Amino acid sequence: MSDSINNPARTIGSTEELLAYSLALETEAVERFNDLADQMETHHNYEVADLFRKLAKIEGLHIENVNQAATGKQLPSLLAWEFEWDDGESPEGGAMQDAHYLMQPWHAIELAMQGEKRAVAFFRHVAETTSDDKVLKMALELVEEEEEHVALLQQWQERFPKPDDGWDEDLDPPAMLE
Amino acid sequence: MTAPSACALIQPKEYKSGVKPVWCPGCGDFGVLGSITKALSGLQIRPENAAIISGIGCSSRMPTYLSTYGFHGVHGRALALATGLKVARPDLTVIATGGDGDGFSIGGNHFMHTCRRNPDMTYIVMDNQVYGMTKGQASPTTEPNWEKGKLTPGGTGINPFQPLVIALASGANFIARCSSADSNGTARVIMEAIRHPGFSLVQILSPCVTFRPEQREWKNMLIPAPVVATSDPAQAARRLLTDEGLFTGILYVGNRPAYQPTLEASIDDVAKLDEEFQL
């Protein structure tokens, strides 16, 4: 919520800390994508549901990568709000509000890509502000990795035409539940 | 969260029941669900020792989606039901959840009197200024010139309810405002609210993407309160009346003792009650 310019993320001082951030980011991403897949299933948008499920699986692989990198290290234990992300939310976790029940694959990929771009920005900020060489190296690796994700998603998105205006039109009125 | 002992800790997702929400994708309530799980995890409250109580409305579906004990009751009475539970079972962590219609319109009387009574519980109100489950009518917190409510064409023309001001005047012991878009920040506030003795009100501005799509902009409008929480009701009142509902954070932290009658028996045998009737 806070403005990243006025309120930048704090400097990260160790690779353990950076790995904790990275793990939180990927964990949150898996949960979000699974949540979004559930939402789409509930609203019978199965194509996008499958896509979100796939994204969750991919992010799950990233968790494994981070866990491997963390082998033998003692990562700090932080509560959700103790992570000082740019805007308070994990870069790949804060896109829930952009979901729509009629969204199309193009939108879903766009949503994921925005998250990856925020992740790039976050790790770049870490690289720019750290004074620890190991952190710098790892942060740059993570930037590179996230940029790869962005590029992949861009390719993926090109397979779907950008939906025309009016894609969110619903021919039925909302239902009354209670 | 990845310390070696981490496996023993209860993770946020373990507080989810697995029942899939019926909320519209994009709804702010998803964020609040996440915040509640994070707060419970932060406090490491075992799911069986917490109870989430609600009334009727979109946000009142919350208990079903959590792995704690829960009660999804009738419209407007969540606070009364929660009060009974807390008084009878002070060992439980009791959280009431609901929306602005449930809490401030049909449940308005209980809202005031639960603030007065000050039981040790937390009330999370997901405020979207509209009735979602009945197709988008104006709620008590709707601005007077909102013209899209079909029962109030041309706007309600009446003053919006100010929950935080009413709560303060009625005696709530902890008052905060949050944005559902800030899931982590909201989680922290909920954790503080649960921790604080007495009745804690957490108003969470939670957009209704179906009937109030313009509320998606809230995430750019809400700003953290530029001052720290006060324990002075007069100062809190001044702030709450002048912040146009846009300051987030913990705004008032009182020090009234919580309402909790003792439940210790003074006689060992119910039959002793007979004595007063014997001639």
Added chain:
Amino acid sequence: MSRRNLSIALTGSGGSGVMTTGNMLLEAAAEAGWYGFMGRSAGPQIRGGEAAALIRVSSQPIESPDDNFDLVLAIDPGSMGRFVAEIPLRTDSLIISDSEGGRRSSSLPDTPAQLLDLPMKKLAKTVKGGRPNMIALGAIAKVIGLAEASIYSILENMLKSKGPDALKASWACVQAGFAAAQDLPTLKGPPITTGSSRERWSFTGNEAAGLGAVRGGIRFVAAYPITPATEVLEWLAGSLPKVGGVLVQAEDELASINQIIGASFGGKPALTATSGPGLALMTESIGLAVCSEVPVVVLDVMRCGPSTGIATKSEQSDLSIALNGLHGDAPHLVLAPTSVTDCVLTTQWAVHLAETLQTAAIVLSDQSLGQTRAIVNRPADIAFMAKRLVPEQFDEVYNRYAVGVTGVSPMSVPGQAGGQYTADGLEHTVAGAPSSLPGDHLAQLEKRERKITAFEYGQHWAELEGRGSTAVITWGSTTGPVREALMRLRETGEHVRLIAMRLLAPERPEEMAAALDGVEQLLVVEQSHSKQFYRYLRAAYDLPADTRVFNRPGPLPFRPYEIIEQLAEWSAQS
């Protein structure tokens, strides 16, 4: 000649203290070894209005008002006018009044009874701090044959908090009243037996209901004050903390019912007490208790309705709302005590049933039971206790609303790991998840119905007495006069059956058929203008073709002779 029983009315106004006098008289009667009761009737004023204490004493346990009154003591003559209909008199009844006791030109209404004058006001003025009601007490004691000295210990006990001067003045007045009544005729009461016994109790129906609730296991009460239920709450507020319970004064009846649902969900047996208007407010949430299968007990001390009606007076007109007031198909329990003493058993049984069957129980008491103080035999101990079926261990999936054979499914208590579920007013699956599927709806409706219809309620569903081809069926407080009427008939060799229903819902068709077996004539007696009980019986049971109704609205109670007349008229016709 002493009488087996005596009915005495005290009337007054403007704070004349008739209720206090009546209570003292009842105490004195208890000391004399008598049984009895005191009902009350009052005008609409909070203070200073007309009031009547309606007392009957007897050598035997009694629970019905008599046909008429033997003695009236009108401290001021004008006060009696308000109660003419409630104090029927014979030509040989005595009215003791004070022709100078009124404030303005108040005078006695036309009456067939004998008038006697006693200058209570004037006599009271001869004593410093003296009051006419204590003159009256002394006078009544003399007239009905109580020893003067027996009043002293009662004064001592009841005026303890008022100090020695008050006691002295009151005692002087009682003596003066006793002396002044030397010249009045006597109406000797039952023979006096000395020595009090723990085997006799004194309580009101409201206190009795409170006691039954606590005995049954109630430990949480939330309620909003309402006449005539408030005394239940007053007693519980004082008594619950002693047994580790609590009473919360709620902001309204909507809060009351929901607070008790919350407490019961938390594992504490819970009750609220109210009257008609409060019951109407609670009905939505009683349906919630039914649907979510959370045990609660709602005690309705009925008064005249509809709306605010006559808030201080009795009527049996909440039967329909108690039976049918819930929306949807919401099977629940409705019970009614048949006497002041029975308020203990019926309320205790209601707690037991609600807890056993995990549903809502409505107990219909009324003003005439609730606010009557009675001297009775010690109520029997019964074994009904709250005992909820709680799971001891949990499978991987806990189905709170599993359908099962009996329909009663184990109900976990918050704090039990593995037992988490969401209690829901939405229709739900066996696991408690919201469901709008027809199959789930039907399965849960059947479960909730079966658990209360298939249950074995035993003998307490009704009080069945007597034999014969004629029966009177009634419920609640009208049981008293019916029972006395049938007893009188029995003394003349005429046998009529009594069916006094305690369990009104669920229906008991087999038991009722057995109770009505051989009955050719059935008289329905009820205190409701629209014949609510009769309509209910018609809808629920097979009644004899020859069925009649004797009904009237409150507040006038039925008197035994009226029931005898109804039966006599009927047999004369047939």
